[in-house]
Amino acid sequence: MSGLDWLSAIFLLVGAAFFLAGTVGLLRFPDVYTRLHALAKADNLGLGCIVIGLLFQADSLAAALKLVLVWLLALAASATVSFLVAHRAWRRGIAPWRADEPGIRRHDES
């Protein structure tokens, strides 16, 4: 393997590790809001690392830019979807989990 292949492999593995951590957060965190934090942030960094890893293997400038474009579109979609899910959860009265009183509650504000 050449140096570039090694760099590519390292970034791909780091990216996979962030995806794994995001998924662990999704499973372990207590409510919808904290889970959205885990997904939006860890997975986007994971995807960024995977895109960088693949950039080392891209065979044309257009292919490289397409990878970056994929990442930007995924970022925009992820940020927007997080907002929509969190907003809907709030509107339905799902109160955020709190460290001092664990358990699912409802809040009365709109």
Added chain:
Amino acid sequence: MPRFPLRALFWRGALFAVLWWILAGGRADSWGVGLVSVALALAASLALLPPRGNLPSWRGLAEYLAFFLAQSVRGGVQVAGMALRPRLDLHPGVLEIMLRLPDGAGRVVLANTLNLLPGTLSVGLEGARLRLHVLDTRRPVAEEVRVAERHVARMFGLRLAA
């Protein structure tokens, strides 16, 4: 709109042309369909987001991107660390903050940006009032929101309310 927005037209057209070139993988024989697509995208963008005269500043955009990248890494590392701790140590809470950005796309971009920054998640945006879910209330989140707000304002060339 005082005058026909030629500059905005030019930059948007250039952006869509570059996007087409990327999507087509640099093939030269696709430009027949490409030019039609660029024209349609331009028409859609003018209808959905009419130009307001001031273009985003290149320097503001570069600074915003650098800030965004650095904070994304911080946010990802922080939440990955929290998820992988043997004992969860979460102190979430809700924070309401009055934005100083003027009404419009800037507020939406800020709300979306905060979803990808460390420890903040936008839950609601009504007028200037932004409701955030915060992953760790022990951290100075409000100050970080103000920093992000300044970056968005500089990128769009917007003036912040006092």
